[in-house]
Amino acid sequence: MGGPRFEPVRAVRAYERIVEQIEEAVESGALAPGQRLPSERDLMGQFSVSRSTVREALRVLQARGLVRSRPGDPNGAEVLPFTPAALHKSMTTLARVQGLSLAELVQFRMVLDSSANLLAARLRTDEQLAEMDAAIDRMREAVEQDYDAFSAADVAFHDAVARASRNKLIQICTEVVRSIVLGLVSGRIAEADDRVALMRRSIRHHEEVLAAVRAGDGPLAARLSRRTMYDYYVGYVPAEERAALRALLE
Amino acid sequence: MGGPRFEPVRAVRAYERIVEQIEEAVESGALAPGQRLPSERDLMGQFSVSRSTVREALRVLQARGLVRSRPGDPNGAEVLPFTPAALHKSMTTLARVQGLSLAELVQFRMVLDSSANLLAARLRTDEQLAEMDAAIDRMREAVEQDYDAFSAADVAFHDAVARASRNKLIQICTEVVRSIVLGLVSGRIAEADDRVALMRRSIRHHEEVLAAVRAGDGPLAARLSRRTMYDYYVGYVPAEERAALRALLE
DNA sequence: GCTAGTGCACTGGTCTGACCAGTAGGCTAT
DNA sequence: ATAGCCTACTGGTCAGACCAGTGCACTAGC
Numbered sequence: 001m002g003g004p005r006f007e008p009v010r011a012v013r014a015y016e017r018i019v020e021q022i023e024e025a026v027e028s029g030a031l032a033p034g035q036r037l038p039s040e041r042d043l044m045g046q047f048s049v050s051r052s053t054v055r056e057a058l059r060v061l062q063a064r065g066l067v068r069s070r071p072g073d074p075n076g077a078e079v080l081p082f083t084p085a086a087l088h089k090s091m092t093t094l095a096r097v098q099g100l101s102l103a104e105l106v107q108f109r110m111v112l113d114s115s116a117n118l119l120a121a122r123l124r125t126d127e128q129l130a131e132m133d134a135a136i137d138r139m140r141e142a143v144e145q146d147y148d149a150f151s152a153a154d155v156a157f158h159d160a161v162a163r164a165s166r167n168k169l170i171q172i173c174t175e176v177v178r179s180i181v182l183g184l185v186s187g188r189i190a191e192a193d194d195r196v197a198l199m200r201r202s203i204r205h206h207e208e209v210l211a212a213v214r215a216g217d218g219p220l221a222a223r224l225s226r227r228t229m230y231d232y233y234v235g236y237v238p239a240e241e242r243a244a245l246r247a248l249l250e
Numbered sequence: 251m252g253g254p255r256f257e258p259v260r261a262v263r264a265y266e267r268i269v270e271q272i273e274e275a276v277e278s279g280a281l282a283p284g285q286r287l288p289s290e291r292d293l294m295g296q297f298s299v300s301r302s303t304v305r306e307a308l309r310v311l312q313a314r315g316l317v318r319s320r321p322g323d324p325n326g327a328e329v330l331p332f333t334p335a336a337l338h339k340s341m342t343t344l345a346r347v348q349g350l351s352l353a354e355l356v357q358f359r360m361v362l363d364s365s366a367n368l369l370a371a372r373l374r375t376d377e378q379l380a381e382m383d384a385a386i387d388r389m390r391e392a393v394e395q396d397y398d399a400f401s402a403a404d405v406a407f408h409d410a411v412a413r414a415s416r417n418k419l420i421q422i423c424t425e426v427v428r429s430i431v432l433g434l435v436s437g438r439i440a441e442a443d444d445r446v447a448l449m450r451r452s453i454r455h456h457e458e459v460l461a462a463v464r465a466g467d468g469p470l471a472a473r474l475s476r477r478t479m480y481d482y483y484v485g486y487v488p489a490e491e492r493a494a495l496r497a498l499l500e
Numbered sequence: 501g502c503t504a505g506t507g508c509a510c511t512g513g514t515c516t517g518a519c520c521a522g523t524a525g526g527c528t529a530t
Numbered sequence: 531a532t533a534g535c536c537t538a539c540t541g542g543t544c545a546g547a548c549c550a551g552t553g554c555a556c557t558a559g560c
Contacts (some may be wrong), residue, residue: 011321011522013542015309027346039511051543052302053442055512059265059306063313064343071261071512072551082347090273093314097332098275098418108419115361115498122497166494168348169358173423217500244416248365250469261551263513289540300515305541321541322522 014049016056017045021047026066027080031082033161037114042076074076088176095180103241105181106233110248112174113158113229114222117209121162129162136203143199146192150199151182157206161213161225192235202232223250253413264299268307271297276316276329283331284329287317292326297458336497338426343434345430353491355431356483362424363408365477370414381410386453391448397440398450401432407456411463411475435486442485473500476499 025031038046043054058077061067065086069077094100120128139151157179161170189195205228210220226248234242274280288296293304308327311317321329344350370378388403402497405428412421437447455478462471476498484492 011542015542023343026344027476043512052305052545053543055302056306056309056542060313063310064340066343069512072553074509074553075513076511080342084340087337087339090314090334090340093273093277093316094332094334094419094422104419105416107417111361111365115365119325119494119497121271124493140514151373167354167357167511168276169344169354169427170361174346177419193261211321217310218497218557244369244373247369261513265513291540302516303514306513308541319541320523322524322539324524324538324540326540 002065014053015056015060018043018047018054019060022057022061023064023066023158031079033079035079037076037079039076048125059240063245068205082123084172084176088179091176101238102181102184102242103235103237103244105184106229106237107245107248109174109177109181110229110250112127112170112177113161114226114248115160115167115226116167116170116174117213117221118156119167119170119219120161121213121216121221124164124213127159128164130186130216132157132213135160136206136210137201139199143203144196146194147199150191150196151186154202154206164213180234184234188236198232198235202228205231251359263296264297264303265306268293268297268299268304269310272307272311273314273316281329283329287326287329287425290325306432320334327472334422334426336372336430341426342430352431352434352483352493353487353494355434356487357426357495357498359424359427359431360476360479360495362420362427363411364498366408366412366415366417366424366478367463367471367475368468369417370411371379371463371466371471372418374463376412378410378414379460379464382407382463385459386456389449389453389456392454394446397445397449398436401436401439404456405432407460431483435483438486440445448485449484452478457479 022031022037037043037058040051040054040058044051047054048174058067062069062077063086065083066080067077070078095105109169135153135157138156139150141151142149158174158178159171162174167170173183189198192198205224209224209228212218212224230245230249234245237245272281272287281287287293287308290304290308292300294301297304300319307319308319312319313336314329315333316330317327320328345355379430385403385407388406389400392399392403408419408424408428412424415421439448442448455474457469459474459478462468480495480499484495
């Protein structure tokens with residue numbers, strides 16, 4: 001024994017090499033958002049491949065949210081600024097394929113939101129506090145009239161908290177998971193008979209959370225935010241899964 | 251005014267319709283993992299499109315991790331069981347494009363791991379406790395000899411905790427973010443002069459965390475786990491970013 | 501002079517048809 | 531019965547074509 005150890009090789013297709021090269025250029029910043037790729041016919045020359053191969057590479061890059069192409073555009077594909085769209089897509093797939101329950105999703109939101117509040121209580125700026133105030137004001141105005149406006153203001157509050165945490169990963173995951181959760185329940189909330197009471201209570205809870213953030217009491221803000229989210233969604237979680245949510249409330 | 255309100259339409263390409271249909275079949279379970287798609291030549295008949303169009307659709311599905319095709323395979327593309335590979339890919343892209351710092355990533359791991367511990371303290375089974383014990387044993391054995399084995403045992407411990415949390419989202423995000431973090435620092439740890447001391451201390455910390463989990467003290471386990479991870483990685487985080495990490499330690 | 505309209509050159513989306521290397525399974529020769 | 535070849539497929543790639551849509555330069559009309 002002891003001969004040279006060989007590594008498994010995998011056949012690398014031509015289009016994958018193209019994906020790698022363009023991906024590298026985008027991620028390294030050599031290709032900035034807004035810039036254009038050469039046209040497909042140019043690229044087939046540059047890479048010495050056929051147009052089909054170029055196109056398959058572009059399809060992959062597009063699926064990853066790095067570029068977008070538009071028929072008829074005299075320029076080539078456009079390099080996109082990063083959006084969590086691809087992340088959102090794969091998380092949605094995850095949710096469907098793995099059969100994620102609403103309870104799991106809400107639980108994850110509780111984790112993210114409480115951590116964001118914990119950090120925000122220490123790191124928030126006065127401007128961010130003002131944003132949170134404004135969001136709660138809009139929630140108050142929207143009550144009894146427009147659930148969509150209420151929900152939007154609610155989202156704005158949580159976004160302000162997430163930004164105040166200064167952790168982009170928290171911000172983006174918050175955004176992604178929230179949109180999945182809202183997709184599952186927003187219709188049911190909008191039609192609920194007791195939605196006005198639910199909204200009023202939610203506003204009160206948000207005020208308490210904000211007070212804790214303002215006071216710099218991170219652990220309290222975190223605890224209250226978990227409670228807030230629990231109360232808001234528990235009615236839509238099957239009874240047998242509620243214990244898992246309560247495990248996050250001390 | 252007051253005419254019918256029209257909705258914006260977007261041109262839907264043929265390959266997108268194919269992606270949607272196959273995606274739906276996979277996510278709904280109509281196509282189970284391990285099953286095969288018809289061959290590309292069959293699909294072009296079924297969808298009444300050319301092979302290029304079929305192939306572009308398959309490229310997208312492959313980029314999303316739903317199917318895989320292999321040249322020469324007499325069967326068609328294989329439907330894959332869900333893996334977080336696509337999620338991993340888009341998070342890695344996110345990390346690079348948005349310039350996520352190691353501090354942010356570690357902070358996120360602290361959030362996930364502490365939440366997992368909080369839940370695990372209440373929900374863990376005896377089998378899972380045994381797994382955690384075994385993982386720490388392997389960490390002990392690996393010390394002073396093989397950093398890779400130590401790291402693998404460390405990973406196994408955190409995975410056991412994540413599973414004990416019974417939240418798949420936490421498990422998967424843990425896995426994804428951890429692999430990104432390890433990709434950034436594992437080389438530096440393996441070469442560090444004080445790595446043996448670091449490993450010994452880490453083992454002690456893991457023992458304390460496990461004791462808290464065993465005792466059912468979630469808040470304590472959560473706090474200790476944050477401290478454990480902080481100590482393990484703080485040496486690799488630039489001094490000016492450490493404050494953000496410390497914000498998670500009370 | 502300026503504007504409104506018209507082509508034109510080029511784009512991406514799709515199609516057709518072809519070739520190649522690789523695979524699996526049946527067939528054949530041993 | 532088995533070892534090895536054959537064949538009918540597969541996916542990967544290529545070449546060349548057509549179409550509808552786009553932006554821009556040019557032109558006709560004011």
